[in-house]
Amino acid sequence: MREMYAKRVQGVEGAQSEMSLIPLGVYSHYKGNQYEVIGFAKHSETLEDMVVYKALYGERGTWVRPLSMWDNPIETGGKIVKRFEYADKAEQKSYRICEIDNALREKVQPILDETWGSPLLAVNGKLWDSKAMPGFVAVSVTSNIENYEVLGYLLYEFHDGVCEIMVLESVAQNIGIATSLMEQVKKIAKLGGVCKVIVQTSNDNTHAFRFYQRRGFTIREIRLGALDTARQLKPSIPLVGEDDIPLRDEIEFEIGV
Ligand SMILES: CC(C)(COP(=O)(O)OP(=O)(O)OC[C@H]1O[C@@H](n2cnc3c(N)ncnc32)[C@H](O)[C@@H]1OP(=O)(O)O)[C@@H](O)C(=O)NCCC(=O)NCCS
Numbered sequence: 001m002r003e004m005y006a007k008r009v010q011g012v013e014g015a016q017s018e019m020s021l022i023p024l025g026v027y028s029h030y031k032g033n034q035y036e037v038i039g040f041a042k043h044s045e046t047l048e049d050m051v052v053y054k055a056l057y058g059e060r061g062t063w064v065r066p067l068s069m070w071d072n073p074i075e076t077g078g079k080i081v082k083r084f085e086y087a088d089k090a091e092q093k094s095y096r097i098c099e100i101d102n103a104l105r106e107k108v109q110p111i112l113d114e115t116w117g118s119p120l121l122a123v124n125g126k127l128w129d130s131k132a133m134p135g136f137v138a139v140s141v142t143s144n145i146e147n148y149e150v151l152g153y154l155l156y157e158f159h160d161g162v163c164e165i166m167v168l169e170s171v172a173q174n175i176g177i178a179t180s181l182m183e184q185v186k187k188i189a190k191l192g193g194v195c196k197v198i199v200q201t202s203n204d205n206t207h208a209f210r211f212y213q214r215r216g217f218t219i220r221e222i223r224l225g226a227l228d229t230a231r232q233l234k235p236s237i238p239l240v241g242e243d244d245i246p247l248r249d250e251i252e253f254e255i256g257v
Contacts (some may be wrong), residue, residue, distance in 0.1 A: 022070065024136075024184065026056065027084040030074050033057050035089065040067070040099065062165045064204060082107040095172070096153050097180050100135045108137055108153045112167060121166055122230035122237060122252065123200060124223070128166055130155055136184045136216050140171075152177035156197075162190035162254075165199035182215060189257045196254050202227060203249040204241030217253035226250035 026036050036055040041064060043048045049067040054060060071082040072084055092243060098104060112130055113119055122126045135155035139148045152170040170178045189197045198220060201208040227247045231237045241247040 022051065022067070023086065025097070026054070026087050028087040030076055030081045030083055030085070035063075035084065039060075070183060073219045087220065094175065095140055095177060095180075096140055097136050097184055097210040100137050100153070100155070104130075104137045104139070104150070107150045108135075111169070111171065112153065112155075115169055116167065116198060117207045117232060117236040118234070120234060121173055122169070122234040123164070124167060125226070125229055125233075125251070130158065130167060133157060133166055134188075135180075136181050138172075138181060154181035155180075156187055156188070157191075158192055158194065161194055162196045162198050163194050163257075165197065170198070178211065179215065186255070186257045195256055196253060197257055198252055198254045200250045200252040202241055202247050203251060204243065204245035204247055206242070209251070212253045217255045220254040223250040223252070224248070 010206055020240060022037065024037050024041075026034055036052045036056055036097050037051055037053045040195055041051040042048065043050055045067075050064045051067050051070050054062045058068075063125065068074070069083075071084045074083050079094055080129045100108065109119065109131065114129075119130045121130050133155035134157075135153060138152035151172040152168075154168045155166045157166055158164075158255070163185065165182075168178055168181060172180075183191075183206050186197055189195075199212060199217070200223075226249055227237060230250075237247065
């Protein structure tokens with residue numbers, strides 16, 4: 001599976017959109033140490049695609065390496081092995097978490113538009129356009145790379161000294177997808193130099209209250225009547241939500257990272 005990803009990546013010159021098809025996560029170096037791939041970048045002079053990764057030992061330094069050289073074969077002890085072999089526990093799961101790119105966004109956007117009524121998200125008194133937001137996508141692990149499915153997504157924004165989860169949805173629930181997406185955004189928040197991840201939800205979403213609090217979030221603010229204001233910005237927000245509960249208030253949660 002991963003070889004297929006790599007081949008596809010190598011075949012696309014300078015295409016940022018293809019890069020994140022190499023899964024984020026833990027890799028074993030052929031000499032035994034472990035590293036975590038935490039993101040992707042472009043070389044500012046050559047535009048070459050680079051992998052950004054962190055040592056999971058010693059001083060835990062952060063490194064970059066050309067994507068094209070990521071898992072090129074190495075001869076050791078008379079055997080040909082990969083320089084880096086995917087070792088993340090996610091390998092055992094039915095999904096992988098990838099950084100969103102153009103191809104994934106094309107698959108995510110129709111799901112998002114249907115669930116939230118449009119690409120515009122009304123959050124904390126403002127309309128936010130989801131179409132260019134950074135984020136992560138859970139994709140199914142299939143034997144055919146072309147047929148993968150989106151199983152969940154999380155989009156975020158850095159603003160006002162926090163990292164805010166702007167939208168989170170799991171298409172395949174109760175298999176750990178939202179938890180994995182959450183772990184990924186917490187890492188990004190830390191790397192981005194903020195100390196809090198925040199997220200807001202509506203007063204009817206008792207499942208989300210449970211989900212966030214079970215993962216260590218605490219209530220940061222309750223904005224009474226916020227959905228009446230949000231409805232003026234986005235009239236498609238319904239009057240009634242889950243379990244026939246009138247949609248009125250926003251509850252904001254936070255967690256330290
Ligand atoms: C809230 C929401 C994002 C949770 O997503 P999810 O992918 O089902 O969440 P997870 O699978 O990570 O966790 C849900 C439960 O499944 C459990 N679980 C995880 N992996 C599991 C597995 N392999 N087998 C059985 N249960 C598992 C988790 O432990 C968790 O239960 P807990 O809270 O009692 O610990 C999802 O319900 C959703 O998309 N709701 C609609 C949109 C929404 O409300 N978004 C959030 C507000 S903006």
